[in-house]
Amino acid sequence: MMNAHIPFSTADFALAMRQRQWAESARQFVRCRRVIDETHDVRTFVFSTASGHMFSFSAGQYLILHLTIDGATVTRSYSVSSPPTRPLDLQITVKRVKGGLVSNWLHDNLRPGHDIEIEGPVGRFNFDDLPCEKPLFLSGGSGITPVMSMLRALTDRASGHDIRFIHCARTADDIAFRAELEALAARFSNVNVSFICSQEGSVWQGPKGRIDGPMLLRLAPDLHQRTSYVCGPEPFMQTVRTCVAEIGIAPSQYHEESFGGAVGNSMPLQSAVAGVTRVRFARSGAEHLCAPEETLLDAARNCGLHIPTACQQGICGTCRTVKLSGEVAMDDLGGLSLEEKAAGYVLACCSRPQGTVCLDL
Missing domain, CATH: 3.40.50.80 (Nucleotide-binding domain of ferredoxin-NADP reductase (FNR) module)
Structure with a gap:
């Protein structure tokens, strides 16, 4: 006797797909499946999950790679070059940069079968949030x-x-x-x-x-x-x-x-206000007396406080932090929207205190 046909509704299918999807914004390991040479110094790295979960993201978003290079933990951000319409794999395309720690490591060391840890997807620069017809x-x-x-x-x-x-x-x-x-x-x-x-x-x-x-x-x-x-x-x-x-x-x-913001500052930062510069952390009660050229991120680390960070060039916005009072010199590369700046956010990686600054941390 043949088995009776059991209907599989659209809702059932959608649920099954969600159960197989990547847990957005979670850190997890992915496996390199293929390396593709795009040009003489550009390679695409193709990843999949060991569990067979599908990737869910918006076209234009990026990943944060968490790598260990020469015994040190390093993070870098790379845009996803593959589309969300092909959810079984995830691709980043990386140009080898002269003197670039991570790009050279990826080109020289990442091969099919190797696992790396990623976090994401991240980013407001995506077609879902910013649609248009032309x-x-x-x-x-x-x-x-x-x-x-x-x-x-x-x-x-x-x-x-x-x-x-x-x-x-x-x-x-x-x-x-x-x-x-x-x-x-x-x-x-x-x-x-x-x-x-x-x-x-x-x-x-x-x-x-x-x-x-x-x-x-x-x-x-x-x-x-x-x-x-x-x-x-x-x-x-x-x-x-x-x-x-x-x-x-x-x-x-x-x-x-x-x-690819320039290493160092694209324009000189304002010199610190004459006298003592310090950072106070309102919630933790910590306080740090800053050395010349120290950033808010440096101050937090010196106090044992964690501020998430990725590019460390003022691009990705991962380290945005609310400034409660004081002034900073921020040498960013577009990591904050005008609305975020108006709301009091600063980027810890590229902001230096001018006098005394208080952060909501």
């Missing part, structure tokens, strides 16, 4: 990773969004995902892809030089009708900000995420 994805160098996740998610869904994708690289050999991007543009009539090479000889027939306002309008003539999603190294970001300001793009039509 996106312009504009990236420079390794900043291509979050906008690549957004593009892949939209094309996986065969969405009708009117998409322009502009990527800036040093040479044609430095363009990550070039073949895939060209294939997507050929397959989908609503996807337009352009590349700009800043240092290229006669072999490159496309746009050359550094991006500026006229070039941006030439490649995206309907820019005023679009919402821009921009990511790249800070010098690239500064150039784009200047371009869109001169063109007159509304702030509501511009979203960004900075990558």
Whole structure:
């Protein structure tokens, strides 16, 4: 006798999927399954969970990697380059940076079968929270990773969004995902892809030089009708900000995420107020007398207090902390929104006290 058919409802299916999903924001180990060479110095690392759980995140978000390198614990943030529409694996794409501790370690040591600890997903720069119908994805160098996740998610869904994708690289050999991007543009009539090479000889027939306002309008003539999603190294970001300001793009039509802030300060910090500088921690009652150039994060650590941190360059916002009183010199790279700044948040990793500062910690 054949078994009777038992209906499996949509609600049952949704529950089953949720039970298999990654526990968002939890720290867990994932296993490297594959390493893909994208260019001569860019590699994609493909991960999955040992339990078979699916990954759940928004296109554009990033992970925090917790690594042990030469006996020291190191954390770094990397955007997810794969789309949430492919939930069985998770990918990050990493450019080898000269002198970069983590990027070089990943390239030299992470191989299929190795486990690493991650935390996430994290980030407000994502297409779910910032949707639009006519996106312009504009990236420079390794900043291509979050906008690549957004593009892949939209094309996986065969969405009708009117998409322009502009990527800036040093040479044609430095363009990550070039073949895939060209294939997507050929397959989908609503996807337009352009590349700009800043240092290229006669072999490159496309746009050359550094991006500026006229070039941006030439490649995206309907820019005023679009919402821009921009990511790249800070010098690239500064150039784009200047371009869109001169063109007159509304702030509501511009979203960004900075990558690869310069080591050290991009501009000199204000020197500390003459006299004693100290940090007081309201809830714990601790107090720290600061040495010159110490940050709020340094002060907390010296008092045995924990402030979560990742990039330590003022980019990711992980270390945001409420300042109750006092003044700081904050050399951030966009890790706080205007609303967070107005609410009293500061970034502990890149803020130095000016006199006495009190934190809600």
